[in-house]
Amino acid sequence: MTDYTQVLFKNRRPGETASLETYEKTGGYEGLRIALQKTPGEICAQVKYSGLRGRGGAGFPTGVKWSFFPADQPGEKYLVCNGDEMEPGTYKDRQLLLADPHQLIEGMVIAAYALQAPVGYIFLRYAYEDCSQVIERAIAEAEAAGYLGKDILGSGFSCELHLHRSAGRYILGEETALINGLEGRRPNPRSKPPFPAQRGLFGRPTNVNNIETLANVPHIMRNGNAWYQQLSAPESSPGTKLFGLSGHFNRTECFELPLGVTLREVVQEYGGGLRNGKRFKACLPGGASSPYMTAEHLDVAMDFNALEEIGSRLGTAGVTAFDEDTCMVAVTRNINRFFARESCGWCTPCRDGLQTISWLLDKIENGQGTEDDLTMLHDQVRNINGRSFCALAEGAMGPVEALLRLFEDEIKEHIRKGKCPFG
Amino acid sequence: MVNLTIDGKQITVPKNATIYEAARDNGIHIPVLCYAKKLLPYGACRICLVEVEQMKGRLIPSCTTPVTEGMVVTTTSEEIVKVRKTVLEFLLVNHVIDCPVCDKGGECDLQDLTYEYEVVTNRFEGEKFDLPTDEVNPLIERNMNRCVLCGKCVRVCDEVVGYGSYSFINRGFETKIATAFDRGLHCEFCGQCVSMCPVGALLPRPFKFKARPWQLNEVDTVCGYCGNGCTVTLGILDKKVETIRFNDKIGVNDGNLCIRGRFGYSYVNSDDRLTKPLVRKGNQLVETEWDEALQVVADGLKKAQDGKGAGILSGARLTNEEMFLLKNLAKTLGTGNLDHSGGECYKGVTEGLLETLGVQASTGTFPQIENTDVVLAIRNDFYDTHPVVGMVINQAVRRNNAQLLVVSGKGGKLSKLPRAKTLLSGPGLELDVLNGLCQVLLEEGLAKTDGLEGLVALKQSLAEFTADKVATKTGVDADALREAARQLAGAGNAAIMLAYGLPYTPLSKELAVAAANLSLLTGIAGREGSGIYLCGEKANSQGAIDLGLLPAADGLGAQAMLDAAAGGKLDALYVVGEDPVASFPDRDKVEKALEQVPFLVVQDLFLSSTAAKANVVLPAASFAEKDGTFTNAERRIQRVRAGVPSPGEAKTDGEIIAALDAQLGGSLAFTGPEAIFAEIGKDVPAYAVNYTEIGPQGVVWGGEILQPVARKLGEAVAAPMVEGAYRLVTGSALHHSGTTSTHAKGPLAVVPEPFVEMSRADAATLGVKEGDLVKVAGNGVELKLKAKVDLRMPQGVLFAPYHFKESGVNRMFKTESVISVTISK
């Protein structure tokens, strides 16, 4: 394993959460001090030129998003941290919080200042009881130390943060559904436009960012853009990334690696190869909604653009590996069931379409599939992709589309044999 | 404006239009299912997807995507057709397809689209839903097996009605629409959800299996109940009104109705309708022919006029033309004793407003309310009397972030709207709170006093109404009162809402003066986009005022006529379209008057409690059976159209009055509403409009903003303080209007009988449960009423609505607005 620079995980110790003291000793809250010397516009510009891209799944440039935010508009504005993390195979935000939570607090205060949105909500996954305690403590510590609350560090800027625990559904991770959820409504996504930056939480301008995204901000403030960009090789994807490994790896842990490491390095060095010495067959590179990569992609760089070029997505960088004995139809069926169940039920293609995909995959996996079903599966992907209201259904199509593209022979074998070839 | 191309056609549309709206307004068809013009953009069904050249790679929902300059849109292609077919296949996967027995068949969007896209077979097989239908509620059949999850019911009930009955529940394929805890619907029963549902999932239960939509003959007319003046479309089969359909293309209500307008029509078809004139012979009212009846009436009235005099008392549901004829009849008869039922209680308008603003009507129009910054509603009952204006207020609050202020002695729907601030006073003390608001405006220098008369006297009279004093007396928080006054003063545009009607008689003039003062001090009266709204209880309350259906200078008004009759000083009374025994305050006096008066003629649809005492009863036509005009509470003159013939020999009030007039030697022949409307125009300049020019939106006399002709502040007076452990107030209940709705099955199905409403705390103290019979005693009268327990009631305050003749509420209320009572099981 290479000794890569640890930024977000530099204070990570097994079974321990870094205290405020530890955080401060390693440069914690210096980024905030530096930021408060600057104008909000300067911070936005710096984040934009740093090249930081969103870590919630879409990889949208954070500074660009911030530049759309009407920071000058009078009245209430909100900053929301998306900690829903319900994407199957994704647990990196949890690891980050349990390791060193003040990065998030500091990042949020800086973002709140940069966006002039002095009220922040941390929207946390229902099941993350441990994280919620960690966050509450961190908020209290930060308040006591003057990093949060009224007149922060004598700057005149005040900021309050609230923790909200999700009611616990995958769709709550979608930012407009999240906003509905925060308002106490049913979490359906909202129609865009208006975008949250115009009319978000309680009808006011709102900016939503992922936990990991926000946690990067203090480091960028403290160490500068040049430092940040040299952390990784690809120009389009600067910085480090938390990779959460799961599935058939020997080591299912979360690692902080520079963007652009090869899949091979992830699989062999960090994942320690697959269980029982089995061969690597495929993986979901970034959560259950990212199209599969196979052994032929082992030398592809794990960064936003390179993965798009091969028809996949970096997503959350939650890498789930499957070994040579795995039936990809069964995997896809399982994943699709999740998405069909978690569909918010709002729009027709997702609510009813995902269910039809489930039926088709069930049929094929159970050995009752026909060539017509295969044709229909192809057709359904086209009927659902790009037709739905929010990105859930599109995400759901990722693995299905990849199954058809990369494992068509395997599907045909199910049909030919009238049963699952993997028994 | 934005220029774009749709299907090769160059078009120019307003810049806030969506692609769908742009296409629709230019004659290009894009199918929609979840789109509704009065709801916010939604975009869920995905049937309306189109291609946009600038957004290649995905299909774009035309119903939510705003147009942009130079956009190039294609609405049909092989790809698009395929997607639409698939959406339909998806929707049909679990749909029951029971079109043969579905009342929506023939006007169902799903049926039509399936036909249009020739979805003959479905590639997907799924289990059909087998959800139970909602058999609990009386009016709306909910069959969720037919639901396509367009969310329109959820949205309209939230966005427009502000009630929030429905929500999506469950996820994915199991998603469905449900009420709270998935129980039977229990709501306002306004039926908005029914009119929005594109399929047969929500249907009017009273209409079940009554007719196929294409068999119905549709006639647009105006609701006969309240002063909101909603357009209703009668659905007629075989000369019978079988349903009321919504119409969002004409009128003021955007297709919105309340339970009375939507489900309150059945009285028109009632078997209890009078079909022949009745004349008293001995102790019996016996059927007779029109000739005889008219002769008896004419003779009786003439004789009375030659004696101690005759009087005419009219209801406010007559058309303008009929009221004009009635006025004319009084002239022919030579009597100045003429009034409409509101004559004594509409003082708020006729006197209070006249003395202050010099006009006798609302100064703004309803659509303007939606864009105000602050709405002040006087009494929560405003929603109950005028629900559809209430929905406009809801939209001002929800869509445009208006601040709603409610001055009220009890809670209610308006107080529950988002961010509403309620200045909750003791019962009947709203007047003091309004005065308090005026005082704060003056004290804090927020008032616009330029050009106002009567300032000194007002200031003097307001000395007793400082925020602290008002707080002490009424229980309203002094700071909240100050804050409300500041918000009203600071509003760019604001609306002040006050409803009036028979149960609100006491202090109505004083309230109107106080509201008018407030409108003058804030500059609301006459300001573009703002207004003071005084809304009459009945369909043509405003017409009665405009036409001056009032006593002559030396004549008697409604109460004076009753007093005279009771004292043996009036020889005849002709009551048209009103049931004073049931509806007027002080029933004992009314009964005495009707028993004493030697000759009583009653013209009505039913043998009302008043008609039962008459010498002659004349059978009249309902609103659905006549042509003419009503003027609603925003001064809008609208056309009323006959859809069905009257039962038996019943005649329109106009025909009857004109025939009587002729009998009495009058000169005005009945030549139909158009000719009479022209006559009205000669008398009342504001009505000098060509009848045929009264279009789909009616004609607002005086224009969108009616400028006050005076600006004279009235003096502030205090409401009397009534003490007591339990204090009873009366008023209107949402599901009813006047007494007419107590003959209609729809409203009765929901609220079948009189009740007394109380707080939970009082119910607990008294050991009373919802539905228990309780005794309420006060003012020398004891009433037995069913108990209703509601969170909206403050402790110690009781409310009993006035609509039901059997309740006797109007026996207890004589001249007071609040009565100290005792209550027991």
Ligand SMILES: Cc1cc2nc3c(=O)[nH]c(=O)nc-3n(C[C@H](O)[C@H](O)[C@H](O)COP(=O)(O)O)c2cc1C
């Ligand atoms: C169905 C769905 C689920 C999502 N779940 C999450 C999530 O759990 N956490 C997250 O940060 N973003 C999630 N997102 C992405 C968010 O909508 C949003 O893009 C993100 O929070 C923006 O933050 P970033 O720019 O910092 O990445 C989800 C998106 C979709 C469509």
Ligand code: SF4
């Ligand atoms: S794609 Fe549609 S149904 Fe699916 S989660 Fe998004 S809005 Fe809901």
Ligand code: SF4
């Ligand atoms: S009838 Fe009216 S109040 Fe009741 S659910 Fe339908 S829209 Fe809502």
Ligand code: SF4
């Ligand atoms: S009940 Fe009707 S209006 Fe409501 S979601 Fe279903 S189809 Fe739409």
Ligand code: SF4
């Ligand atoms: S009663 Fe009034 S609010 Fe209700 S439908 Fe009729 S006119 Fe409209």
Ligand code: FES
């Ligand atoms: S009509 Fe556009 S998505 Fe339903």
